[in-house]
Amino acid sequence: MRTFPAACLAALAVLLWIAPCAAADESGPLRVGSKRFTESYILAEIAAQVAREAGDVPVSHEQGLGGTAVVFRALEEGSIDVYPEYTGTLAEAVLHTAGRRDLASLRSALAARGIAMSDPLGFDNTYALAVSAGLAARRHLATISDLAGAPDLRLGLSPEFLGRSDGFPALAERYGLSTGHVEPMDHGLAYEALSRGSIDVADAYSTDAKIARYGLKVLADDRRFFPSYEAVFLYRAGAARRAPRAIAAIRALSGTIDADEIGRLNAEAEIDGRTFSSIAQEFLRSRDGGAPIGATLRQGRAPLWPGMLSVIRAEGPTHVMLVAIASFLATLVGVPLGIFSRWERRVGRVVIGATSVVQTIPALALLCFFIPLLGTGTRPALLALFVYALLPIVRNTVAGLDAIPSPLRESAIALGLGPWTRLFRIELPLASGTILAGIRTSTVISVGAATLAAFIGAGGFGAPITTGLNLDDTNLILEGAIPAALLALAVEGLFTILDRVLIPRGLRLRPVVAESR
Amino acid sequence: MVILDGVEKRFGGRLVLAPTTLTVGARTSLALLGPSGCGKSTLLRLVLGLLTPDAGSLSVAGVRVTAATATSVRRRIGYVIQEGGLFPHLTARDNVALLARHLGWRPPRVAERLEELAVLVRLEPAMLERYPVELSGGERQRVGIMRALMLDPPLLLLDEPMGALDPMVRARLQEDLKRIFADLEKTVIFVTHSLEEAAFLGDEVVLMRDGRVIQRGTMHDLETAADPFTREFVDVQRGGHAHRAAPGLDA
Numbered sequence: 001m002r003t004f005p006a007a008c009l010a011a012l013a014v015l016l017w018i019a020p021c022a023a024a025d026e027s028g029p030l031r032v033g034s035k036r037f038t039e040s041y042i043l044a045e046i047a048a049q050v051a052r053e054a055g056d057v058p059v060s061h062e063q064g065l066g067g068t069a070v071v072f073r074a075l076e077e078g079s080i081d082v083y084p085e086y087t088g089t090l091a092e093a094v095l096h097t098a099g100r101r102d103l104a105s106l107r108s109a110l111a112a113r114g115i116a117m118s119d120p121l122g123f124d125n126t127y128a129l130a131v132s133a134g135l136a137a138r139r140h141l142a143t144i145s146d147l148a149g150a151p152d153l154r155l156g157l158s159p160e161f162l163g164r165s166d167g168f169p170a171l172a173e174r175y176g177l178s179t180g181h182v183e184p185m186d187h188g189l190a191y192e193a194l195s196r197g198s199i200d201v202a203d204a205y206s207t208d209a210k211i212a213r214y215g216l217k218v219l220a221d222d223r224r225f226f227p228s229y230e231a232v233f234l235y236r237a238g239a240a241r242r243a244p245r246a247i248a249a250i251r252a253l254s255g256t257i258d259a260d261e262i263g264r265l266n267a268e269a270e271i272d273g274r275t276f277s278s279i280a281q282e283f284l285r286s287r288d289g290g291a292p293i294g295a296t297l298r299q300g301r302a303p304l305w306p307g308m309l310s311v312i313r314a315e316g317p318t319h320v321m322l323v324a325i326a327s328f329l330a331t332l333v334g335v336p337l338g339i340f341s342r343w344e345r346r347v348g349r350v351v352i353g354a355t356s357v358v359q360t361i362p363a364l365a366l367l368c369f370f371i372p373l374l375g376t377g378t379r380p381a382l383l384a385l386f387v388y389a390l391l392p393i394v395r396n397t398v399a400g401l402d403a404i405p406s407p408l409r410e411s412a413i414a415l416g417l418g419p420w421t422r423l424f425r426i427e428l429p430l431a432s433g434t435i436l437a438g439i440r441t442s443t444v445i446s447v448g449a450a451t452l453a454a455f456i457g458a459g460g461f462g463a464p465i466t467t468g469l470n471l472d473d474t475n476l477i478l479e480g481a482i483p484a485a486l487l488a489l490a491v492e493g494l495f496t497i498l499d500r501v502l503i504p505r506g507l508r509l510r511p512v513v514a515e516s517r
Numbered sequence: 518m519v520i521l522d523g524v525e526k527r528f529g530g531r532l533v534l535a536p537t538t539l540t541v542g543a544r545t546s547l548a549l550l551g552p553s554g555c556g557k558s559t560l561l562r563l564v565l566g567l568l569t570p571d572a573g574s575l576s577v578a579g580v581r582v583t584a585a586t587a588t589s590v591r592r593r594i595g596y597v598i599q600e601g602g603l604f605p606h607l608t609a610r611d612n613v614a615l616l617a618r619h620l621g622w623r624p625p626r627v628a629e630r631l632e633e634l635a636v637l638v639r640l641e642p643a644m645l646e647r648y649p650v651e652l653s654g655g656e657r658q659r660v661g662i663m664r665a666l667m668l669d670p671p672l673l674l675l676d677e678p679m680g681a682l683d684p685m686v687r688a689r690l691q692e693d694l695k696r697i698f699a700d701l702e703k704t705v706i707f708v709t710h711s712l713e714e715a716a717f718l719g720d721e722v723v724l725m726r727d728g729r730v731i732q733r734g735t736m737h738d739l740e741t742a743a744d745p746f747t748r749e750f751v752d753v754q755r756g757g758h759a760h761r762a763a764p765g766l767d768a
Binding site: 407408410411412413414415416417418421425426429430432504505506507509510 | 589591
């Protein structure tokens with residue numbers, strides 16, 4: 001009986017450990033962040049390598065943390081120290097200062113938030129609209145103006161481009177485009193959809209390697225709508241004090257990467273399947289006048305099985321840890337919550353309602369929801385997985401207790417057992433099958449949901465999946481997806497064993513037809 | 518032993534037990550008889566404090582049954598329901614010993630009492646190690662009776678204890694129960710819808726209908742009653758036809 005309050009206390013303690021915000025940390029390694037697309041990975045990797053070479057602090061690269069809002073937030077609150085950004089994005093999406101686009105005014109607006117900005121790196125990665133070359137020829141499409149005459153075309157646009165005030169709505173107005181066939185679509189998937197013909201037009205970045213690969217044509221911005229998106233590095237002012245040589249080395253990258261260069265680097269990652277670190281390393285070597293080491297570092301797309309084994313070794317422990325901790329906490333909190341929900345029906349309805357609402361939130365949105373509170377990485381991922389795992393456990397606990405036949409419930413009362421004894425000796429054992437089934441469902445869901453944790457930088461089997469989506473590398477996606485599926489099967493197996501251990505034997509026996517005695 | 522004073526119970530406005538005053542003396546065996554839904558099980562559940570009366574009061578062995586006293590009152594009552602109400606996740610032994618162990622009985626005392634009870638209810642000791650699903654209906658009922666008798670309570674309440682048993686098993690169990698009631702000198706209230714069972718086991722019979730006590734007395738009183746419902750009930754149970762109040766039905 002004493003175990004129940006003790007378990008609640010333990011759960012509370014662990015929650016309190018997760019809860020404190022990832023406080024702005026002005027010591028420790030220099031953390032370079034990146035967004036979830038190739039160019040951002042490469043630029044961040046280049047910055048990380050020159051910073052490492054500068055040698056004043058250890059450097060880490062937090063890859064693919066998320067979209068603009070997530071990564072800028074991470075920089076602001078100190079989860080990362082440096083990341084590559086674009087001036088146009090900063091002006092519109094981050095600072096909301098539509099009128100002031102010159103570097104000086106951006107700098108002063110950023111300085112007010114404790115953030116500094118390097119000089120432009122030397123290329124402009126602006127938005128563009130792309131169509132397949134075949135379609136362009138058939139329909140005589142050369143400029144964005146030509147789209148106004150083809151309102152039947154289907155547009156697959158990234159949610160960010162659709163939502164920004166200088167994005168699609170303004171573009172459509174300027175060019176008089178039809179907005180009838182517009183579909184939001186993740187950037188990583190749009191090219192594939194374009195080449196399969198399920199959409200006709202997609203938004204693209206002008207330096208994108210895939211434009212050539214998929215045989216796409218960029219429509220000319222004949223009315224000069226798109227603003228300039230010059231690449232820069234943003235860094236925390238505190239980081240410049242803490243690692244002055246590293247930041248100086250990053251600032252020295254200004255003006256050294258032109259549009260052709262970045263297009264080539266992007267293609268090496270996306271088409272040749274080379275690692276970001278080897279691309280960055282080779283770029284830095286050739287810039288410093290050394291001979292390109294090409295052949296020695298060049299690696300084609302890795303074969304699936306060896307790649308998968310290394311993913312299991314590298315990401316398996318993280319993934320299992322995320323699922324195990326989240327499910328364990330969800331059980332520790334969910335079962336008592338279910339018991340309480342049954343005792344206090346009114347509270348119970350609120351609890352079930354709240355957990356149901358949480359369940360309707362897409363897992364990815366839930367993950368991002370906790371970023372402002374907890375930063376990026378493991379803590380928000382654990383919290384999101386924990387909240388997500390609650391519903392099946394609470395529901396099944398309530399259902400399992402409800403399903404106890406009332407004669408048995410009354411027998412226990414009539415015997416003169418107190419409420420706690422009834423709960424632990426009678427009701428929970430009788431409901432154990434249903435409760436365990438809930439924990440099993442919840443854990444299997446967590447195995448899947450945890451692959452999304454990589455989107456906010458928590459690692460796990462989602463890490464190769466996110467990268468694979470960005471690089472359109474099916475092998476890479478499978479390297480994460482197959483281990484995740486295997487883990488789900490292993491969880492099923494584990495629970496089959498747990499059922500045997502935890503469900504009382506009397507409940508697992510089949511009734512025997514005994515002769516009359 | 519049991520005193521009901523104007524006890525009334527409603528379920529959502531529907532009267533299931535009209536104000537009832539009833540006294541059951543010590544060491545008597547009282548049969549609550551009547552058709553389904555007449556309020557006889559409700560009466561037992563009120564005595565156990567499983568239901569709270571809407572009016573009136575009741576007491577068991579001089580203790581008024583309230584929310585505060587319910588648990589201690591229940592420990593002085595043995596309660597047996599159809600099929601025994603055994604917990605399927607516990608062996609027969611654990612079912613019987615549950616409360617005694619909870620109250621801190623030493624294992625030797627528990628084992629000794631179990632042995633005694635197994636002899637009393639004529640249950641093979643090996644059956645005690647089985648789970649309820651592995652027992653026959655009659656065996657389950659005997660284990661249920663053992664559980665009710667474990668703490669040697671002065672009062673036994675049985676709610677259709679033979680309801681689910683086939684006739685042979687039922688007859689044997691009835692005989693055993695009669696012997697047990699007599700040997701242990703318990704106060705017994707049992708619910709049944711069988712006149713024959715009431716006559717066999719009960720010193721006194723209370724006939725109920727629609728939440729009211731129609732008649733209380735010995736079997737002889739019932740058989741010679743003038744009340745038309747009582748006569749009809751007795752006739753039907755005796756295997757004869759219903760009392761022919763309306764000659765027109767003969768046609």
